[in-house]
Amino acid sequence: MRFAPRLVAAAALLLPGLLPASPTDDKFQATAKAFLERYLAYLPVEATQLGDHRFDGQMPDFTPGARDQRVSYFRQLLKELDALDAKDLQAENRVDLKILRFNLESMIFGEVELKEWEWNPMVYNDTISTGFYLLTAREFAPAAERLKSAIGRLKGVPAVLASARASLVKPTRVHTETTTRQLAGTIGLVQSGLNDLLAGASAAQKTEFAEAQGRALKELAAFKEWLEKELLPKADRDFRIGDALFRKKLHFSLDSNLTKEQVLARAEADLQATQAAMYETALPLYRKFFPDKKDAEIKALDRRTVCRAVLDKLAEKRSTNDTILADAERGLKAITAFVRAKDIVRVPTEPLKLIVMPEFRRGVSIAYCDSPGPLEKNGETFYAISPTPSDWPPARVESFYREYNEYGLQELSIHEAMPGHYLQIAHSNAFRAPTMIRAIFSSGTMIEGWACYSEQVMAELGYGGPEVKMHQLKMRLRLIINAIIDQKIHTGTMTEKEALDLMVKEGFQEDGEAVAKWKRAILTSTQLSTYFVGVTEMLDLRELAKKKFGKDFVYRKYHDELLAHGSPAPRYLKELLGL
DSSP states (O other): OOOOOOOHHHHHHTOTTOOOOOHHHHHHHHHHHHHHHHHHHHOHHHHHHHTOGGGTTOOOOOSHHHHHHHHHHHHHHHHHHHTSOGGGSOHHHHHHHHHHHHHHHHHHHIIIIIOHHHHOTHHHHHHHHHHHHHHHHSOSSOHHHHHHHHHHHHHHHHHHHHHHHHHOSSOBHHHHHHHHHHHHHHHHIIIIITGGGGTTOOHHHHHHHHHHHHHHHHHHHHHHHHIIIIIGGGOOBOSOOOHHHHHHHHHHHHOOSOOHHHHHHHHHHHHHHHHHHHHHHHHHHHHHHOTTOOHHHHHHSOHHHHHHHHHHHHTTSBOOTTTHHHHHHHHHHHHHHHHHHHTOSOOOOSOEEEEEOOGGGTTSOSEEEEOOOTTOSSOOEEEEEOOOOTTSOHHHHHHHHHHTBHHHHHHHHHHHTSSSHHHHHHHHHHOOOSSSHHHHSOOHHHHHHHHHHHHHHHHHTTTTHHHHHHHHHHHHHHHHHHHHHHHHHHSSOOOHHHHHHIIIIITOOOHHHHHHHHHHHHHSTTTTHHHHHHHHHHHHHHHHHHHHHGGGOOHHHHHHHHGGGOSOOHHHHHHHTTO
16 A cells, blocks of 8 residues: 655645755654565565565565564664653654654564564465565566566565464464465465566576475475465464553554543444434435335334334345455446536546455455555556355355445445545655655554545535435444454453354444454454544544634545545544644
């Protein structure tokens, strides 16, 4: 997800407090540049994703010595940053100093305390699969050049898997089982997904590739067998990370001033308010769908019954595996036209392509937006949707498409594409600051918060009428419940049944969606909270802006300026916008 080089002058005009650089600015910028050089070398797959292709032929070093070296450097750099006087910095540098310090602390926490490399095999498989996928997804260089990088990474696979075997001392069962399933997709990617890079290759290159590919496939197959036969039987670590780790990880995931307790309190209060709003939206639709019902009968029904009946009627209009991409594309055109007609925000011109989600990325979420990295000169944005797996029974397939019916699919496209992730990241990629810190360390809270906020704006302005608003409110219930179950699972004792009951009964989710969300919640602690906290803080920012500008508040002007600062956490946007 990230960048496209333009609008430097326009962005600069929006930066408050941009004064001539001081000696402290110069020192910070030099420090940040030196850090990024080492950071990208440490994480070559991340570098490829960001658009820096100097390390495309490498895999990261997962050995204990490499981890220790990284942590030592991060700690030393924190001391150097502490010696800088932040008040002497330009506003943008002052924010980037805070972001860099925060992310250094976050990476140290991950290496020293969370230690996923000890218990989560997905860390290693995700690195390998993503490392190869990035070389094929975009034509950022000639095939021969990308082939050379692919050969280098193929040769690096055995070392990654050797580190995995040595490090995975106490894994969780769910992460291990998920990895074994996803490895089938990784093996398929290595086996056939790189073939397009062979066009025009010399005989010597083809031989070198075949040898590296053969060894990598052999190692991946052996690793999958090792996971299934040796690691899985002793995978007894609790998937719940516990209160102490969750509290710290939540802090680093959100970069917010809200505490765990405040997040839960706001979510539980918002749950009640959103359910009430959904009922008010459902009532006229219920009368429309059930004209024979008398007012007295309708008033006698409880709110949940009315909302569920309306949602069931809306679910009758739904896609199939054969039509979902075409239906999403049709809906996306209508959504884009609405955004332009209402002049909500500047619509970017960067290309957007709808694709079927690659197999190795399935199993965690239904869709994602994959934008080109901030260092990438050119590149498409992919809006990927996952159809149902071929081994799903008909009842589960039906449940899936009831959840992502015509209106739910439009909500998904608003969130992932327009005016959600695709639009926001395109704006973010146009931003230029004196350093690349903010581009490299984008905030998930801001990114997910904007996408959820954009759903609400579209509903407020009338897109799709009450039918789409019902699904916007349903999606809001979902993100509220995401935050609730996130911490109640990982810091408490919430069972699968309790979580499913909350999602289905209070959030009106389909059974299949709820089951998939339970799986995602136990795999990805704290990430599910970014949606609710993000949209909450984005709405708080809008209220502050409305108070400040009064009758002069205009959506287009506000949104364009909000998005003109990259993707920092909302608390930094408050500072940058002077709210």
